Amino acid sequence: MANSNYNELTHxxxxxxxxxxxxxxxxxxxxxxxxxxxxxxxLGIATTLTLVLSNITVSxxxxxxxxxxxxxxxxxxxxxxxxxxxxxxxxxxHDLYKILGIFIPLIVTNCAILGRAEAFASKNAVVPxxxxxxxxxxxFSAILILLGAIREAxxxxxxFAQAHLMFGEAGEWMTVTLIDDYNGFLLAILxxxxxxxxxxxxxxxxxxxxxxxxxxxQVASPTATEDAIPAPSMAK
Amino acid sequence: MxxxxxxxxxxxxxxxxxxxxxxxxxxxxxxxxxxxxxxxQALLKSLNTLIPPENHDNDIANDTVTVTSKALxxxxxxxxxxxxxxxxxxxxxxxxxxxxxxxxxxxxxxVAIRYNGTISGVRVIKHRETPGLGxxxxxxxxxxxTSFNELSLKSPDELGWRVQKDGGIFDQFTGATITPRAVVKxxxxxLVYFELNRDKLFTTPKKAPTPKRASKxxxx
Numbered sequence: 208m209a210n211s212n213y214n215e216l217t218h219x220x221x222x223x224x225x226x227x228x229x230x231x232x233x234x235x236x237x238x239x240x241x242x243x244x245x246x247x248x249x250l251g252i253a254t255t256l257t258l259v260l261s262n263i264t265v266s267x268x269x270x271x272x273x274x275x276x277x278x279x280x281x282x283x284x285x286x287x288x289x290x291x292x293x294x295x296x297x298x299x300x301h302d303l304y305k306i307l308g309i310f311i312p313l314i315v316t317n318c319a320i321l322g323r324a325e326a327f328a329s330k331n332a333v334v335p336x337x338x339x340x341x342x343x344x345x346x347f348s349a350i351l352i353l354l355g356a357i358r359e360a361x362x363x364x365x366x367f368a369q370a371h372l373m374f375g376e377a378g379e380w381m382t383v384t385l386i387d388d389y390n391g392f393l394l395a396i397l398x399x400x401x402x403x404x405x406x407x408x409x410x411x412x413x414x415x416x417x418x419x420x421x422x423x424x425q426v427a428s429p430t431a432t433e434d435a436i437p438a439p440s441m442a443k
Numbered sequence: 444m445x446x447x448x449x450x451x452x453x454x455x456x457x458x459x460x461x462x463x464x465x466x467x468x469x470x471x472x473x474x475x476x477x478x479x480x481x482x483x484q485a486l487l488k489s490l491n492t493l494i495p496p497e498n499h500d501n502d503i504a505n506d507t508v509t510v511t512s513k514a515l516x517x518x519x520x521x522x523x524x525x526x527x528x529x530x531x532x533x534x535x536x537x538x539x540x541x542x543x544x545x546x547x548x549x550x551x552x553x554v555a556i557r558y559n560g561t562i563s564g565v566r567v568i569k570h571r572e573t574p575g576l577g578x579x580x581x582x583x584x585x586x587x588x589t590s591f592n593e594l595s596l597k598s599p600d601e602l603g604w605r606v607q608k609d610g611g612i613f614d615q616f617t618g619a620t621i622t623p624r625a626v627v628k629x630x631x632x633x634l635v636y637f638e639l640n641r642d643k644l645f646t647t648p649k650k651a652p653t654p655k656r657a658s659k660x661x662x663x
Contacts, residue, residue: 242574276456283456287463291470298474301481362575369583393575 213338220342227350227405228412232319236310237351238401244367247355249303250310251348253292255341257314258323260288262340265328272329281324282315289315302372319347354404362396364389490525490537493555493564499527499534508647515636517541517549517629524644533558533645536637539568542629546621547571550580554633558641561595565630570622577622587614587623596634604631 226232233254240246264284272280293311296304304311314320323343328336360366364386370378394400487504494503506528509521516522518541525537535557542550551569556562565588567580579585590613605611606624615623637644 271455273452273455276452279456280459283459283463287466290467294467294470294474294478298477298481301478301485305485391575396574 212335216335216338217342220339220344221346221349222412224343225350225412226319226343226347228409230319230322231409232322233317233347234405236313236317237347237354238398238405240307240310241351241355241358241401241404242362242396243359243369244352244355245303245369245373246306247351247353248348249300249307249373250314251344251351253296253307253311254314254317254320254351255344255348256292257285257288257317258320258340258344258347259337260340261285261320261324262328262336263333264288265324266331266333266336269329277329278321278325281321281329285320285324286315300373306369306372319343350405350408354401354408357404358395358400360385361392362394362400363391489553489566489568490555493537493553493566494527494535499529501526501528503527503537508644510640510644512636515540515632515639517543517632526645528645535563536641536644538633538637540629540633540636542625544621544625544628545570545572546577546619546625547573550622550625550629552626552629552633554630556634556637558645559595560597560634560638560641561593562591562630562634564589565591565626567626572622573619576616576619579616579619580622580626587616588626590614591630596631596638604628 220226224230227234227237236250236254240250261281261284265281268280289312292314293304296307296311323340327339331339356366359368364384366383366385367378367381370381372378374381395404483504490503503525506526507523508526509523510516511518511521513519516538518539522539522541524539527534527536535555537553537555540552540554542552548571550567550572553566553568554562555564566582567588570578570580572578572580579587582588599612602610603612604627606613606615606620606627608615608620609624611627613623613627
């Protein structure tokens with residue numbers, strides 16, 4: 208029983224209730240920072256870490272916080288963690304920190320984090336809260352990285368450029384030049400590219416959901432025609 | 444009753460505030476030195492690419508003077524000049540200059556000028572120019588910024604210190620003239636400033652090392 212519960216949490220975070228694709232939260236960093244894959248990885252890790260830590264803490268204190276002050280307390284917790292993470296990043300990944308710049312402190316304002324604290328962690332035990340935070344974070348990171356990779360590939364013709372910012376000199380081999388002497392498709396790197404890319408990703412998710420649902424419906428009742436299939440958005 | 448409720452609630456909030464602040468303070472305490480070290484290293488690295496370390500023997504990141512020149516260095520606030528010396532003899536100066544008229548906001552530069560007035564190197568340390576167009580001023584994107592190397596006020600002459608579109612010798616980028624124009628102007632101004640103030644810069648009495656100022660100039 209407990210196992211299937213965790214599976215559902217995982218499915219929720221990674222796919223069904225994905226922060227970026229379904230809840231469409233945290234767009235500001237998502238759109239602004241995903242010009243390269245490495246940026247996406249960096250912000251993804253920082254956001255996931257914040258989500259996990261805040262979810263665990265909120266869950267731990269959920270019985271001792273009075274409802275009137277729960278929101279300020281949650282904000283306080285999240286802000287403290289983000290500041291600590293920002294300092295740690297500045298200390299250990301200084302170059303990456305310089306690129307991500309203002310978007311690290313702005314994690315505080317990522318509604319997804321407060322949203323998970325309020326909607327999930329404040330009502331659930333520590334372990335499920337941890338899983339929820341982790342999966343929501345990983346789901347968000349996956350989109351950050353995917354969008355970063357798409358924009359970087361289209362815009363500059365490379366993948367994992369500036370990997371040394373994150374992995375040190377040892378990471379330089381990671382950089383892949385897809386096309387030599389690529390002139391770059393500027394739109395992909397500029398803000399419109401972020402909106403278009405995210406829109407396409409959301410569309411892709413919906414198409415996949417529809418396919419899956421169609422299949423499920425066919426299995427359930429082999430005689431059903433296409434018209435009989437209910438609206439796809441509430442899949443599962 | 445209500446009062447008691449309010450009191451415990453605010454007390455609880457206060458406790459969380461204290462715990463949160465404590466955590467941040469603790470992290471700060473643990474990372475402060477490393478961060479300072481990082482910023483110093485980053486600064487030193489960019490200074491070393493501008494003036495090869497074998498050409499000077501002083502601690503260039505901390506041998507600084509602060510100067511103010513709104514007209515020539517683009518900064519109302521004091522900006523830092525790093526001095527390189529070999530056995531006490533002036534070798535070069537690295538001037539932090541600001542190009543106020545970039546396409547989107549100011550562009551922060553480091554301009555390294557040898558004692559004889561030729562440019563040893565220029566680097567952009569902070570800018571917000573359009574990615575893919577204006578950001579060709581970064582050394583990581585193109586080697587345009589190295590076209591300043593070895594130039595001085597005499598070569599080219601004043602008319603040459605412009606982008607080609609304006610009759611000068613510097614390339615502009617396709618689709619972005621404003622950015623290189625701003626950088627060329629700022630570098631030229633820095634050269635003029637150096638010409639006018641060269642000896643004053645190197646004779647200003649040395650101040651105690653101030654890592655804080657060094658980190659500021661790093662362009663955070």
